[in-house]
Amino acid sequence: xxxxxxxxxxxxxxxxxxxxxxxxxxxxxxxxxxxxxxxxxxxxxxxxxxxxxxxxxxxxxxxxxxxxxxxxxxxxxxxxxxxxxxxxxxxxxxxxxxxxxxxxxxxxxxxxxxxxxxxxxxxxxxxxxxxxxxxxxxxxxxxxxxxxxxxxxxxxxxxxxxxxxxxxxxxxxxxxxxxxxxxxxxxxxxxxxxxxxxxxxxxxxxxxxxxxxxxxxxxxxxxxxxxxxxxxxxxxxxxxxxxxxxxxxxxxxxxxxxxxxxxxxxxxxxxxxxxxxxxxxxxxxxxxxxxxxxxxxxxxxxxxxxxxxxxxxxxxxxxxxxxxxxxxxxxxxxxxxxxxxxxxxxxxxxxxxxxxxxxxxxxxxxxxxxxxxxxxxxxxxxxxxxxxxxxxxxxxxxxxxxxxxxxxxxxxxxxxxxxxxxxxxxxxxxxxxxxxxxxxxxxxxxxxxxxxxxx
Amino acid sequence: xxxxxxxxxxxxxxxxxxxxxxxxxxxxxxxxxxxxxxxxxxxxxxxxxxxxxxxxxxxxxxxxxxxxxxxxxxxxxxxxxxxxxxxxxxxxxxxxxxxxxxxxxxxxxxxxxxxxxxxxxxxxxxxxxxxxxxxxxxxxxxxxxxxxxxxxxxxxxxxxxxxxxxxxxxxxxxxxxxxxxxxxxxxxxxxxxxxxxxxxxxxxxxxxxxxxxxxxxxxxxxxxxxxxxxxxxxxxxxxxxxxxxxxxxxxxxxxxxxxxxxxxxxxxxxxxxxxxxxxxxxxxxxxxxxxxxxxxxxxxxxxxxxxxxxxxxxxxxxxxxxxxxxxxxxxxxxxxxxxxxxxxxxxxxxxxxxxxxxxxxxxxxxxxxxxxxxxxxxxxxxxxxxxxxxxxxxxxxxxxxxxxxxxxxxxxxxxxxxxxxxxxxxxxxxxxxxxxxxxxxxxxxxxxxxxxxxx
Numbered sequence: 024x025x026x027x028x029x030x031x032x033x034x035x036x037x038x039x040x041x042x043x044x045x046x047x048x049x050x051x052x053x054x055x056x057x058x059x060x061x062x063x064x065x066x067x068x069x070x071x072x073x074x075x076x077x078x079x080x081x082x083x084x085x086x087x088x089x090x091x092x093x094x095x096x097x098x099x100x101x102x103x104x105x106x107x108x109x110x111x112x113x114x115x116x117x118x119x120x121x122x123x124x125x126x127x128x129x130x131x132x133x134x135x136x137x138x139x140x141x142x143x144x145x146x147x148x149x150x151x152x153x154x155x156x157x158x159x160x161x162x163x164x165x166x167x168x169x170x171x172x173x174x175x176x177x178x179x180x181x182x183x184x185x186x187x188x189x190x191x192x193x194x195x196x197x198x199x200x201x202x203x204x205x206x207x208x209x210x211x212x213x214x215x216x217x218x219x220x221x222x223x224x225x226x227x228x229x230x231x232x233x234x235x236x237x238x239x240x241x242x243x244x245x246x247x248x249x250x251x252x253x254x255x256x257x258x259x260x261x262x263x264x265x266x267x268x269x270x271x272x273x274x275x276x277x278x279x280x281x282x283x284x285x286x287x288x289x290x291x292x293x294x295x296x297x298x299x300x301x302x303x304x305x306x307x308x309x310x311x312x313x314x315x316x317x318x319x320x321x322x323x324x325x326x327x328x329x330x331x332x333x334x335x336x337x338x339x340x341x342x343x344x345x346x347x348x349x350x351x352x353x354x355x356x357x358x359x360x361x362x363x364x365x366x367x368x369x370x371x372x373x374x375x376x377x378x379x380x381x382x383x384x385x386x387x388x389x390x391x392x393x394x395x396x397x398x399x400x401x402x403x404x405x406x407x408x409x410x411x412x413x414x415x416x417x418x419x420x421x422x423x424x425x426x427x428x429x430x431x432x433x434x435x436x437x438x439x440x441x442x443x444x445x446x447x448x449x450x451x452x453x454x455x456x457x458x459x460x461x462x463x464x465x466x467x468x469x470x471x472x473x474x475x476x477x478x
Numbered sequence: 479x480x481x482x483x484x485x486x487x488x489x490x491x492x493x494x495x496x497x498x499x500x501x502x503x504x505x506x507x508x509x510x511x512x513x514x515x516x517x518x519x520x521x522x523x524x525x526x527x528x529x530x531x532x533x534x535x536x537x538x539x540x541x542x543x544x545x546x547x548x549x550x551x552x553x554x555x556x557x558x559x560x561x562x563x564x565x566x567x568x569x570x571x572x573x574x575x576x577x578x579x580x581x582x583x584x585x586x587x588x589x590x591x592x593x594x595x596x597x598x599x600x601x602x603x604x605x606x607x608x609x610x611x612x613x614x615x616x617x618x619x620x621x622x623x624x625x626x627x628x629x630x631x632x633x634x635x636x637x638x639x640x641x642x643x644x645x646x647x648x649x650x651x652x653x654x655x656x657x658x659x660x661x662x663x664x665x666x667x668x669x670x671x672x673x674x675x676x677x678x679x680x681x682x683x684x685x686x687x688x689x690x691x692x693x694x695x696x697x698x699x700x701x702x703x704x705x706x707x708x709x710x711x712x713x714x715x716x717x718x719x720x721x722x723x724x725x726x727x728x729x730x731x732x733x734x735x736x737x738x739x740x741x742x743x744x745x746x747x748x749x750x751x752x753x754x755x756x757x758x759x760x761x762x763x764x765x766x767x768x769x770x771x772x773x774x775x776x777x778x779x780x781x782x783x784x785x786x787x788x789x790x791x792x793x794x795x796x797x798x799x800x801x802x803x804x805x806x807x808x809x810x811x812x813x814x815x816x817x818x819x820x821x822x823x824x825x826x827x828x829x830x831x832x833x834x835x836x837x838x839x840x841x842x843x844x845x846x847x848x849x850x851x852x853x854x855x856x857x858x859x860x861x862x863x864x865x866x867x868x869x870x871x872x873x874x875x876x877x878x879x880x881x882x883x884x885x886x887x888x889x890x891x892x893x894x895x896x897x898x899x900x901x902x903x904x905x906x907x908x909x910x911x912x913x914x915x916x917x918x919x920x921x922x923x924x925x926x927x928x929x930x931x932x933x
Contacts (some may be wrong), residue, residue, distance in 0.1 A: 058690035060663065063701030065689070066725060070703070074720035076710050083706070121693035129724070167710050174706075175687075178664035179671055206516065209633035210820040213514040214669035216634055231631075234520070235513035238576035246518030248525070249629075251538070251827035254835040255531050255622050265529035269584070279839045302606040305839055355820060364814040365665040372706035375915060378707040384734045384760055 032151040055118050056108040057136075060175045065122070068168045069132040077168035079134075082374035082393045085147075085161035085181060087154065091189070093468025096459065098192045098452065099160045100222040101184030102150035103444035105177055106435055113175070114139055126303065135168070145168055145430035148396075150444070151225055151452030152425065153459065154185075155409040157475040159394040159426065160368070167375075174370040182368050183215060187222040191336070192456070193361070195227035196464050197340040202229035203351045204245055206332065207358030219358045225449045228353075228458075240418050241442040248302075260342055263293040273299035275330055278315075279306065287315060291322045300328035302347065308333060309346040316347035337466055373429035396425040397476070398458075406458045412478035422471030503733035510573050511563040512591075515630040520577070524587040525624045532590075532623035537829035537848045538635060540602075540616035542609065546644070548923025551649045551914065553907065554615050555677040556639030557605035558899030560632055561890055567631065569594055574817030592621070598624055600885035603851075606680055606835075606901070606907030607880065608862045608914065609640075612930040614849040614881065615823070629825040637671060637823050641815035642677035645792070647911070648816065649808055650669045651919050652795040657684035658806045659700055661787065662813030680904045681911075683808075696897040705759075708735040718748040728754035730785055733770075742770060746765065755783035755804065763788060764801040772800035787877045791816050792921055834868065850933070851880040853913075861913045867933035 071077035077265065090097050114122075114136040122133065143165025154160050161177060163170045194203055205223040208216035208231075220228075220236030230245040231237070237244040248266055252475030256262035263276050267466030272294040278301045290298055301319070303311055308331050319327050332352035340351050360366075372380060379391030399408040400421035409425075410416050428436050439447065461471035526532035545552050569577075569591040577588065598620025609615050616632060617624045649658055660678040663671035663686075675683075675691030685700040686692070692699040703721055711717035718731050729747040733741030733756045737916055745753055756774070762785050774782050786798065787807030795806050815821075827835055834846030846867030854863040855876035864880075865871050883891050894902065918927035 030876045046666045055690065055693075056668070058693055059663070059671065060662055060689050061687035062689055062692075062699045063687065063703055066701060066721075067703050070707065070724040071710065073724045074716070076720065081710065118693075122689070125699050156911050167706075171704075171706055174704075175664050176668055179666065179668040179810045182665055183667040183670070208514070208516055208821075209630050209825075210637055211634065212638040212670035213511070213631055213634040214665060215638070215667035216514065218667055232516035232518065234517055234577070234580065235510065237517075237580045238510075238513055238573075244517045244580050246516055246521060248518055248522050249626075250837045251536075251622075251626055251629075252522045252525065254827045254837070255526065255534060255536065255830055261529070265525045265531065268752075269525040269528045279837075281838050283839065355822070358820040364819045365810060367665075367810070368666075372709045375710055377877060382705045382709070382734075384738065419682055429498055439535050439715065 030047070032242045055115075057110045057118050057172075058121065059113050059179060060172065061129070062125070063138075064128055064171050064174055065132065066131070067171055068135070069127075069129045071168055072131050072135055081165060081167045081170050081372055083163040083170045083174070083370055084159050084373045084394060085177060085368050085370050086136065086157055086159050087366055087368045089156050089367070090471055091186075091304055091360075091366060094189065094194075094363070095463045095465060095469055095472040096189075097154045097185060097366060098188040098226055099148050099150060099152050099181070099185055100225055100448070101180040101218075102147055102161070103441065103448055104184065104218065104221070105180045106429060106444070107441055108176060108180070109141060109173075109227050109430065109435070112141065112173070130420035138366070139169070139172070140433055141165065141169055141173065141430075142433040144428070145432070146426050146428050148425050149427050149451045150448035151178045151188075151450075152455050155471045155473050155475050157390075157411050158409055159396055159411065162393060162426065164393075178368055180218075182365045184218055184222045185368065186357065186364055186366045187219045188226050188367065189222040189361065190361035190441060191228055191357055192226040192333075192452075193337040193466060194340055194351070194357065197337040197344075197466060198351055199344070201349060201351060203340075203353055204232070204330075205231050205357055206232040206246070206352045207354035207356075208233045210355040211358035215270055216358065221445055223357060225445060226452055227449075239441055240445045242445070247302075248273045248277055250277060250280050253277065259286060260289050260293060263290055267294050272297050275300040275302050277302045277304060279303055283311060283315065284318065285458050287318050288322065291319070291324045291327070296323040296325075296327070298324055298327045300330050302330040302332060302352075304332045306333070308339075308348075309343055312322075312343070312346040339468050341466055397422040398473070400458060404458055404474055405460050407460075409473045409475045411475050414478055416478040482727070491538060510570075511567045511631060512569050512573050513576065515627065517582070519581070519626050519629055520582055520587065520591075522626055523590070524584045525585050526583075526622055527590055530662035530752075533621045535831050536620060536622045536625050536827055538618040538625045538629070538825055539614050539828045539849060540632060540823050540825050541612055541614050542821055542823045544611050544822065545926055546641075546815075546821060549644065549818070550918045550920060550924055550927040551644075551647075552640060552821060553643040553681055554603050554605060554607050554609045554636070554640055555643035555680055556635040556673070557602055557616070558894070558896065558903055559639060559673065559676070560635045561884060561899070562896055563631060563635070564596060564885065564890070567596065567628070583651045594624070594627070594886075595888055596620065596624055596628065597888040598882070598885070599887070601881050601883050603880050604882050604903070604906045606643075606903035606905075607910050610926045610928050610930050612845075612866050613864055614851055614866065617848060617881065619701070619848075633823055633825050635673075637820045639673055639677045640823065641821045642674045642813065643681050643820055644821065645816035645818065646678040646683055646812055647681040647907075648792040648921060649790075649795055649812065651804055652792040652799075652921060654799070656804060656806060658795075658808055659683065659687070659785075660807070660812055661684050661687040661701070661807045662809035662811075663688045665810040671813065675898055678812060680900060681907055682839075682904075693897055695900045697900070702730045702757075703732055705732060705735050708732065715744050715748060716742060718745055720751050727752045730755040730757050732757045732759065734758055736767060738770065739773065742773050743777065746774070746779045746782070751778040751780075751782070753779055753782045755785050757785040757787060757788045757807075761788070763794075763803075764798055767798070767801040767803050796921055852877040853880055853928070855913060859913055860915050861928055862915075864928045864930045865933055866930050869933055871933040
């Protein structure tokens, strides 16, 4: 029983000391995906390396025990981002030095991490697919130490991106064919904003305000001006004139800084009846949009569109269905998952050396064993059930195998650029949503629209 | 009226085309703070450069119109992260090329961006301070074009970090002197997780599970093992033995994989009565903790601590006050702001060339003019009011000026390493929370504990 004194007892019972300040580089180090990881993944690896269990053949499964409160379906998002990060999930000198500084100085652990390359297999639902309680959206088969290391990052990415995509899909459905614009960057962490723009575009948002999402994932970007631009000028007319001069009459003028009626009149006077659009960002939008439409039409600006952007969510969008609105800009509610900012996916060890395993204590019962999953469809191609089973599923007409290979022997099965991975997920989502039963589109709270059933 | 055709009409009325796929580099580009920005900030700069208003002397103010539903106070967090990013907020060749690709190809704009260095002044509440509705937590004075560019990033950082810090402060209060451990990385975006760990530590969380927060901000990290480690082994005893062998008997053993009673007995048999702690992650925690304490004591492990970690929030923590719990591990609820994942801060133009300005249309009334702010205290040093005024505030005994200089002429007033900035904010928060009136600690919903009053 060799105690490794260099790996000190963990937080409880003694709290770790405050670390001394590091060198003042003035710079935040670049992100290191390998350190987006909970410390306990590494202490488990250390202990498993010591007792010889680190190499046991393990299967970990990512799934959600339930959908957020009353949601009818979930949308899986983030798989592409996780696969982007996987080749960079390495422990270089900087990362190893950081671990040492944090007291993780077990040499066997550090040597193993220095050589770490994920060598296992990953399967999962195609990004953009729907998921239901128990759907095995990601399956990692690898030696224990390799599989356990990926847990935190996999969950961070999938929980966040799926929360946004799931909320965004409801907004797109509520908007019917009217385009939605993602503009919530200011209401969430700056990197989360980029991922949110990606997830929203995947499920049908037409564009984003976020320039980095444009660069990284080639999501179309949009936006014209804020109230500050009007307030910067001596009067509304000169602000509108400046915007038209630079962006052309096809731009969108924000007309509610002072008085909407006067704003619309000034907008059409300055831009002409070819004005692209007006934006309304306050007030009682159904009434205001109707009034604005009448006024625009009376001024001859019958082709000028109306964009609304004031704290919208899927319910507000739905409430505007009868109003003459052409575009919805959605911010806060989108990037915070419309009440469900995370979706509770877990990453569980389900098989070890071929033996199904599961926690048995009350409260969080899990089913052991690697899962198979198919979506059953009726003769019209409408989904009827999510079949999830630890035994292979006997195929029926209309079944679609949900699990596809993503990584084999540590290598991506199909390396795609980040924009291409997004484009593929977007196309896949568009296909699978066609098969959602009609009641799945209801905004009201209810049960998952597909029941998860055994084979 | 020179139209710049190279800056195309923005999204409405025509949706932008899908961009062609970029070169497949296989790599996500490194983060560029300047592109964590809404597109409309740049179109406003373009139009203001064209009509000569870009250089107008402007004051922008960040404030929250209200606190989240029933909260008694907010905690300002993120200022240090924003100041970290400021010197890197530049448009290099990569960023300019990305803008061109997105159709932002106005040469005057691009030339100006290439030379952009923030040259203005920034003042604000010290990070870690409390804030109330209308508190001017950040004030940016700069030429319009420079000030408007910072809007999106400033709001992303402050809205996210303040949401986490505000929720975390309530948890720390509910826990009284018992240490809280941040372990929510898997429930939020991977970069947001690092910022969340930082914000939580600032308001008193003892440690985090997040290794990158340890590296970047030197937040103490902690964690030992998960259920997977027990399931990896042939039985619980061999898992406990492996952990003790590597981490020492001072470690924390997770005892609820199979049966808590048996788990505790095995834990003490393997580790001895010097076992550091046990962790309970399921079940009815008040009952279970009481039972676990009795059992540990009966086995002679009277010094072994009890850590609980099952979906805790400030209410659950408070509900465990009478239970023999030694540490709280908090995840989901912390990183999602415990029901308020963003705090609705806005960035408003309040002054232009010395003239107060404000949007006048109904719904979102703002007060123009640069604000002064002091916190008033009674003779015992307990805060009594938040005085916010566009005129200077006549000083009274016990007043504390809340606004401090952060940036002058584009230069940080006091460059600090990221860990040092956090340490300072942590110390400041500790001081200011001593002055919170007792009713501020109530978990129940109510009005802000300090009223924001004019001078």
